Amino acid sequence: DQQVKQNSPSLSVQEGRISILNCDYTNSMFDYFLWYKKYPAEGPTFLISISSIKDKNEDGRFTVFLNKSAKHLSLHIVPSQPGDSAVYFCGGATNKLIFGTGTLLAVQP
Amino acid sequence: SQTIHQWPATLVQPVGSPLSLECTVEGTSNPNLYWYRQAAGRGLQLLFYSVGIGQISSEVPQNLSASRPQDRQFILSSKKLLLSDSGFYLCAWSKGRGNYGYTFGSGTRLTVV
Numbered sequence: 001d002q003q004v005k006q007n008s009p010s011l012s013v014q015e016g017r018i019s020i021l022n023c024d025y026t027n028s029m030f031d032y033f034l035w036y037k038k039y040p041a042e043g044p045t046f047l048i049s050i051s052s053i054k055d056k057n058e059d060g061r062f063t064v065f066l067n068k069s070a071k072h073l074s075l076h077i078v079p080s081q082p083g084d085s086a087v088y089f090c091g092g093a094t095n096k097l098i099f100g101t102g103t104l105l106a107v108q109p
Numbered sequence: 110s111q112t113i114h115q116w117p118a119t120l121v122q123p124v125g126s127p128l129s130l131e132c133t134v135e136g137t138s139n140p141n142l143y144w145y146r147q148a149a150g151r152g153l154q155l156l157f158y159s160v161g162i163g164q165i166s167s168e169v170p171q172n173l174s175a176s177r178p179q180d181r182q183f184i185l186s187s188k189k190l191l192l193s194d195s196g197f198y199l200c201a202w203s204k205g206r207g208n209y210g211y212t213f214g215s216g217t218r219l220t221v222v
Binding site for chain 2: 006031032034036038041042043044045046049051089091093094095096097098099100101102
């Protein structure tokens with residue numbers, strides 16, 4: 001049972017444009033959701049989170065939107081930069097964090 | 110400040126050999142601890158988590174086991190490695206249930222040959 005799904009394995013965006021990464025979940029018990037960025041052979045680094053009682057959280061260039069009725073969240077990166085190129089994981093958390101399969105974002109200069 | 114240490118960084122082991130990966134956390138007490146694995150081309154799979162000493166929850170049946178002998182120490186073990194155990198293993202900690210975030214170690218690249 002895959003509780004968190006990222007259906008797009010990859011995304012390519014031009015520098016300066018918006019990157020939108022999507023995530024769907026099935027477990028309505030998640031307290032909050034997190035987005036992590038990961039480079040090969042490194043541990044994931046935290047980007048942004050959102051409580052399940054919120055619908056939006058913004059931090060600089062990163063904004064996460066949560067649609068509880070649709071069990072869907074998205075991460076918007078504006079403007080996208082080449083340094084944003086990495087694998088992005090969304091996760092749902094209770095007392096443990098369950099990740100999706102990740103989306104590889106490539107930002108083209 | 111809190112830090113998490115994970116070692117070794119890389120490991121090459123023959124099939125059938127034992128495994129012991131260690132993770133320690135500094136600067137906090139009674140953390141929740143987690144082991145994840147990223148197999149080649151795959152996502153981050155939760156293997157085990159622990160909310161206290163001696164308390165281990167297994168997420169997937171497998172050839173691995175975990176132990177928490179001390180509050181801030183989490184060990185991943187195997188008695189006999191399989192080829193399918195190869196992957197990138199990550200330890201993480203959090204303060205518990207709530208929006209505290211999860212902090213990850215730098216990972217161990219395990220190759221079983």
